[in-house]
Amino acid sequence: MLFIAFSLPALAGDEEKEPVKISYVEMKPSIVSNLTGGPKYIRCDIQLMTKYASKVEKIKTHMPALRHTVLMIIAGADGKQLTTRESKEALRKQLLEAIRKKLEELTDDPMVKDLYFTAYYVK
Numbered sequence: 001m002l003f004i005a006f007s008l009p010a011l012a013g014d015e016e017k018e019p020v021k022i023s024y025v026e027m028k029p030s031i032v033s034n035l036t037g038g039p040k041y042i043r044c045d046i047q048l049m050t051k052y053a054s055k056v057e058k059i060k061t062h063m064p065a066l067r068h069t070v071l072m073i074i075a076g077a078d079g080k081q082l083t084t085r086e087s088k089e090a091l092r093k094q095l096l097e098a099i100r101k102k103l104e105e106l107t108d109d110p111m112v113k114d115l116y117f118t119a120y121y122v123k
Contacts, residue, residue: 021053025060030119033071038080045119046070048099048112055111062106069102070095082122092117 027046034041048059048066059066073095081087092115100110 018052018054020051023050023053023056024048024116025050025056025063026118027063027067027070031067031070031074033074035074035077035079035082035122037078039083039122040079041123042074042077042079042082043119043121043123044074044117046095047116047118049114049116050111051113052111055109058107058109059103059111062103065102065106066099069098073098079122088117088120 025048027048030043030045032041032043050056050059074091077091082091096112096115099112099115103112104110
């Protein structure tokens, strides 16, 4: 009897698990920053992807901290190195890792599954 009593809550937890519903959160307005060396500035639009729609509002709540994280990384970047496809992909991965880390610090949940540039301009 005790086994049944303890296993029922565990089974109920499996049934209540949120279904996957991919959602995107736009970092608005565009990210604009000065660069060091070479090209002088970058403008990019970023979308953050989460697997669960319920996470969208939590991500939006922490958007100022996430934007700050992105800007600090981009501001230290060398403009010459941000013009190739490979460097853009490296920046995307670095930003994703930093955003996930910041969300983990703030909420104990990295929430963001991926990051996409929807516009990217280095001048």
